Amino acid sequence: MFYYVSKIAWFFTTPSNLLLSLILLGLVLSLFKRLRRFGIGLSLVFTMTTIALGLLPVASYLLLPLEERFPPFQDDGRPVDGIILLGGAVEASDSKTRGQIVANESAERVLDTIQLAHRYPAARILISGGGGAVFADGAAEAPIIADYFKSIAIDPARLLVEHRSRTTAENAVYSQELAKPQAGERWLLVTSAWHMPRAVGVFETVGFPVTPYPVDFRTAGGSRTHRPFAFISEGLRRLDIGTKEWAGLIAYYASGRTTRLFPGPQVSAGGSASR
Known part of the structure:
Protein backbone atom coordinates (compact mmCIF):
# COMPACT_ATOMS: atom_id res chain seq x y z
CA MET A 1 0.00 0.00 0.00
CA LEU A 66 22.42 15.20 -0.69
CA GLU A 67 25.32 14.76 -3.10
CA GLU A 68 27.97 15.85 -0.60
CA ARG A 69 26.68 13.72 2.26
CA PHE A 70 29.13 10.93 1.38
CA PRO A 71 32.64 11.52 0.05
CA PRO A 72 33.80 9.91 -3.21
CA PHE A 73 35.06 6.34 -2.78
CA GLN A 74 38.80 6.01 -2.17
CA ASP A 75 40.41 2.62 -2.77
CA ASP A 76 42.27 1.88 0.47
CA GLY A 77 43.52 -1.53 -0.60
CA ARG A 78 40.90 -3.54 1.27
CA PRO A 79 39.40 -6.36 -0.78
CA VAL A 80 35.94 -5.87 -2.27
CA ASP A 81 33.67 -8.90 -2.00
CA GLY A 82 30.68 -7.52 -3.84
CA ILE A 83 29.24 -4.65 -5.83
CA ILE A 84 25.58 -3.65 -5.59
CA LEU A 85 24.07 -1.76 -8.52
CA LEU A 86 20.73 -0.14 -7.77
CA GLY A 87 18.30 0.15 -10.65
CA GLY A 88 17.14 3.44 -12.09
CA ALA A 89 19.60 3.84 -14.96
CA VAL A 90 17.82 1.82 -17.64
CA GLU A 91 14.40 2.22 -19.25
CA ALA A 92 13.27 -1.39 -19.01
CA SER A 93 10.16 -1.24 -21.19
CA ASP A 94 11.96 0.72 -23.92
CA SER A 95 14.87 -1.71 -23.78
CA LYS A 96 12.55 -4.67 -24.32
CA THR A 97 10.80 -2.91 -27.19
CA ARG A 98 14.05 -1.90 -28.91
CA GLY A 99 15.86 -5.13 -28.24
CA GLN A 100 18.85 -3.32 -26.80
CA ILE A 101 19.69 -1.52 -23.59
CA VAL A 102 18.22 2.00 -23.37
CA ALA A 103 19.89 4.05 -20.65
CA ASN A 104 18.68 7.31 -19.13
CA GLU A 105 20.47 10.23 -17.47
CA SER A 106 21.63 8.00 -14.60
CA ALA A 107 23.68 5.79 -16.92
CA GLU A 108 26.79 6.36 -14.78
CA ARG A 109 25.42 3.76 -12.38
CA VAL A 110 25.89 1.09 -15.04
CA LEU A 111 29.11 2.52 -16.47
CA ASP A 112 30.85 2.76 -13.11
CA THR A 113 29.72 -0.74 -12.16
CA ILE A 114 31.38 -2.06 -15.32
CA GLN A 115 34.57 -0.25 -14.35
CA LEU A 116 34.41 -1.70 -10.83
CA ALA A 117 33.78 -5.18 -12.23
CA HIS A 118 37.12 -4.98 -14.05
CA ARG A 119 38.94 -3.37 -11.12
CA TYR A 120 37.76 -6.09 -8.70
CA PRO A 121 37.52 -9.25 -10.81
CA ALA A 122 36.76 -11.49 -7.82
CA ALA A 123 33.81 -9.43 -6.60
CA ARG A 124 30.25 -10.60 -7.05
CA ILE A 125 27.90 -8.16 -8.78
CA LEU A 126 24.37 -7.82 -7.44
CA ILE A 127 21.96 -5.99 -9.75
CA SER A 128 18.81 -4.86 -7.94
CA GLY A 129 15.80 -3.53 -9.80
CA GLY A 130 12.32 -4.80 -10.59
CA GLY A 131 9.37 -3.29 -12.42
CA GLY A 132 8.26 0.13 -11.26
CA ALA A 133 4.82 0.44 -12.86
CA VAL A 134 1.97 1.45 -10.54
CA PHE A 135 -0.95 -0.39 -12.09
CA ALA A 136 0.97 -3.21 -13.82
CA ASP A 137 3.91 -5.49 -13.16
CA GLY A 138 6.13 -3.64 -15.61
CA ALA A 139 9.40 -4.86 -17.07
CA ALA A 140 12.14 -5.64 -14.58
CA GLU A 141 15.35 -3.70 -15.04
CA ALA A 142 17.87 -6.05 -13.41
CA PRO A 143 17.63 -8.91 -15.97
CA ILE A 144 18.15 -6.44 -18.82
CA ILE A 145 21.31 -5.06 -17.22
CA ALA A 146 22.49 -8.59 -16.46
CA ASP A 147 22.08 -9.60 -20.11
CA TYR A 148 24.04 -6.52 -21.14
CA PHE A 149 26.86 -7.37 -18.73
CA LYS A 150 27.01 -10.89 -20.16
CA SER A 151 27.22 -9.45 -23.68
CA ILE A 152 30.35 -7.50 -22.75
CA ALA A 153 32.07 -10.59 -21.33
CA ILE A 154 31.37 -10.18 -17.62
CA ASP A 155 31.29 -13.71 -16.21
CA PRO A 156 27.63 -14.72 -15.60
CA ALA A 157 28.76 -16.71 -12.56
CA ARG A 158 29.55 -13.40 -10.82
CA LEU A 159 26.06 -11.97 -11.30
CA LEU A 160 23.25 -11.96 -8.75
CA VAL A 161 19.98 -10.70 -10.23
CA GLU A 162 17.35 -9.26 -7.90
CA HIS A 163 14.25 -8.49 -9.97
CA ARG A 164 11.45 -8.15 -7.39
CA SER A 165 12.13 -4.72 -5.85
CA ARG A 166 10.11 -1.65 -6.78
CA THR A 167 11.44 0.77 -4.18
CA THR A 168 14.73 1.60 -2.48
CA ALA A 169 13.52 -0.13 0.69
CA GLU A 170 12.77 -3.29 -1.28
CA ASN A 171 16.19 -3.02 -2.96
CA ALA A 172 17.76 -3.42 0.46
CA VAL A 173 15.49 -6.20 1.73
CA TYR A 174 15.75 -8.41 -1.34
CA SER A 175 19.45 -7.70 -1.86
CA GLN A 176 20.18 -8.81 1.69
CA GLU A 177 18.20 -12.01 1.14
CA LEU A 178 20.01 -12.77 -2.11
CA ALA A 179 23.58 -11.80 -1.18
CA LYS A 180 23.55 -13.23 2.35
CA PRO A 181 26.55 -11.05 3.30
CA GLN A 182 28.95 -12.51 5.81
CA ALA A 183 30.62 -10.63 8.66
CA GLY A 184 33.66 -8.75 7.47
CA GLU A 185 32.67 -8.69 3.80
CA ARG A 186 32.91 -5.42 1.92
CA TRP A 187 30.14 -4.53 -0.52
CA LEU A 188 30.21 -1.36 -2.59
CA LEU A 189 26.86 0.33 -3.15
CA VAL A 190 26.60 2.07 -6.51
CA THR A 191 23.82 4.61 -6.94
CA SER A 192 23.33 8.30 -7.72
CA ALA A 193 25.02 10.64 -5.23
CA TRP A 194 21.72 12.42 -4.52
CA HIS A 195 20.10 9.06 -3.74
CA MET A 196 22.91 7.69 -1.58
CA PRO A 197 21.71 8.91 1.87
CA ARG A 198 18.34 7.17 1.57
CA ALA A 199 19.90 4.07 0.03
CA VAL A 200 22.51 3.73 2.78
CA GLY A 201 19.80 4.29 5.38
CA VAL A 202 17.65 1.37 4.24
CA PHE A 203 20.62 -0.97 3.86
CA GLU A 204 21.64 -0.09 7.43
CA THR A 205 18.12 -0.85 8.64
CA VAL A 206 18.09 -4.37 7.17
CA GLY A 207 21.56 -5.11 8.56
CA PHE A 208 23.51 -5.02 5.31
CA PRO A 209 26.66 -2.88 5.82
CA VAL A 210 27.71 -1.18 2.57
CA THR A 211 30.45 1.15 1.39
CA PRO A 212 28.98 4.06 -0.60
CA TYR A 213 30.19 4.55 -4.17
CA PRO A 214 28.30 7.69 -5.27
CA VAL A 215 28.01 8.46 -8.99
CA ASP A 216 25.71 10.48 -11.28
CA PHE A 217 26.31 13.90 -9.72
CA ARG A 218 23.89 16.65 -10.80
CA THR A 219 25.72 19.56 -9.16
CA ALA A 220 29.22 20.83 -9.91
CA GLY A 221 29.96 22.05 -6.40
CA GLY A 222 31.87 25.17 -5.44
CA SER A 223 30.91 28.48 -6.98
CA ARG A 224 29.33 26.76 -9.98
CA THR A 225 26.47 25.68 -7.72
CA HIS A 226 25.17 29.25 -7.85
CA ARG A 227 24.98 29.41 -11.64
CA PRO A 228 21.50 29.69 -13.18
CA PHE A 229 20.27 27.02 -15.55
CA ALA A 230 20.34 27.61 -19.29
CA LEU A 249 13.98 10.73 3.30
CA ILE A 250 11.20 12.14 5.47
CA ALA A 251 8.71 9.43 4.47
CA TYR A 252 11.20 6.61 5.03
CA TYR A 253 12.16 7.93 8.45
CA ALA A 254 8.54 8.49 9.48
CA SER A 255 7.56 4.98 8.39
CA GLY A 256 10.53 3.30 10.07
CA ARG A 257 12.28 2.27 6.87
CA THR A 258 15.35 4.19 8.04
CA THR A 259 16.50 4.86 11.58
CA ARG A 260 18.15 8.19 10.74
CA LEU A 261 16.44 11.14 9.08
CA PHE A 262 19.51 12.08 7.06
CA PRO A 263 21.85 9.05 6.95
CA GLY A 264 25.52 9.88 6.61
CA PRO A 265 28.92 8.31 7.23
CA GLN A 266 29.12 6.42 10.50
CA VAL A 267 31.75 7.62 12.97
CA SER A 268 33.87 4.87 14.49
CA ALA A 269 35.05 4.76 18.09
CA GLY A 270 38.34 6.26 17.01
CA GLY A 271 36.53 9.32 15.65
CA SER A 272 36.95 8.61 11.95
CA ALA A 273 34.10 8.23 9.51
CA SER A 274 33.61 4.69 8.26
CA ARG A 275 32.67 4.09 4.64
Missing part, protein backbone atom coordinates in the same frame (compact mmCIF):
# COMPACT_ATOMS: atom_id res chain seq x y z
CA PHE A 2 2.85 2.39 0.86
CA TYR A 3 4.24 1.93 -2.65
CA TYR A 4 0.99 2.80 -4.44
CA VAL A 5 0.13 5.73 -2.17
CA SER A 6 3.61 7.21 -2.53
CA LYS A 7 3.63 6.90 -6.33
CA ILE A 8 0.17 8.43 -6.79
CA ALA A 9 0.79 11.20 -4.27
CA TRP A 10 4.10 12.07 -5.87
CA PHE A 11 2.55 12.32 -9.34
CA PHE A 12 0.30 15.14 -8.15
CA THR A 13 2.86 16.87 -5.92
CA THR A 14 5.88 16.77 -8.24
CA PRO A 15 6.85 20.46 -8.51
CA SER A 16 6.69 20.61 -12.31
CA ASN A 17 3.30 18.87 -12.41
CA LEU A 18 1.93 20.95 -9.54
CA LEU A 19 3.05 24.25 -11.08
CA LEU A 20 1.48 23.38 -14.43
CA SER A 21 -1.73 22.31 -12.69
CA LEU A 22 -1.95 25.63 -10.86
CA ILE A 23 -1.39 27.56 -14.10
CA LEU A 24 -4.16 25.57 -15.79
CA LEU A 25 -6.43 26.06 -12.78
CA GLY A 26 -5.99 29.81 -13.10
CA LEU A 27 -6.87 29.67 -16.79
CA VAL A 28 -9.99 27.65 -16.07
CA LEU A 29 -11.06 30.07 -13.33
CA SER A 30 -10.53 33.00 -15.69
CA LEU A 31 -13.35 31.64 -17.87
CA PHE A 32 -15.83 32.57 -15.15
CA LYS A 33 -16.66 36.26 -15.09
CA ARG A 34 -16.64 36.62 -11.33
CA LEU A 35 -13.26 34.84 -11.05
CA ARG A 36 -11.62 36.27 -14.15
CA ARG A 37 -9.16 38.59 -12.43
CA PHE A 38 -8.28 36.03 -9.78
CA GLY A 39 -7.74 33.30 -12.38
CA ILE A 40 -5.54 35.46 -14.59
CA GLY A 41 -3.53 36.56 -11.57
CA LEU A 42 -3.12 32.98 -10.40
CA SER A 43 -1.85 31.88 -13.81
CA LEU A 44 0.58 34.79 -14.04
CA VAL A 45 1.97 34.22 -10.56
CA PHE A 46 2.63 30.54 -11.12
CA THR A 47 3.93 31.09 -14.63
CA MET A 48 6.54 33.45 -13.23
CA THR A 49 7.21 31.01 -10.37
CA THR A 50 7.79 28.22 -12.87
CA ILE A 51 10.23 30.34 -14.86
CA ALA A 52 12.08 31.41 -11.73
CA LEU A 53 12.37 27.89 -10.31
CA GLY A 54 13.50 26.59 -13.69
CA LEU A 55 16.24 29.17 -14.22
CA LEU A 56 17.47 30.01 -10.71
CA PRO A 57 19.79 27.49 -8.95
CA VAL A 58 17.14 26.48 -6.39
CA ALA A 59 17.38 22.85 -7.49
CA SER A 60 21.16 22.89 -7.04
CA TYR A 61 20.74 24.08 -3.46
CA LEU A 62 18.39 21.15 -2.80
CA LEU A 63 20.67 18.58 -4.40
CA LEU A 64 24.05 19.74 -3.08
CA PRO A 65 23.70 18.57 0.55
CA PHE A 231 16.99 25.88 -19.81
CA ILE A 232 13.85 26.03 -17.69
CA SER A 233 13.22 22.33 -18.27
CA GLU A 234 16.65 21.45 -16.88
CA GLY A 235 16.10 23.35 -13.65
CA LEU A 236 12.60 21.90 -13.19
CA ARG A 237 13.83 18.36 -13.80
CA ARG A 238 16.47 18.70 -11.11
CA LEU A 239 13.97 20.40 -8.81
CA ASP A 240 11.71 17.36 -9.19
CA ILE A 241 14.60 15.03 -8.31
CA GLY A 242 15.73 17.01 -5.28
CA THR A 243 12.23 17.50 -3.91
CA LYS A 244 11.40 13.83 -4.35
CA GLU A 245 14.56 12.72 -2.57
CA TRP A 246 14.01 14.98 0.44
CA ALA A 247 10.38 13.85 0.61
CA GLY A 248 11.57 10.24 0.40
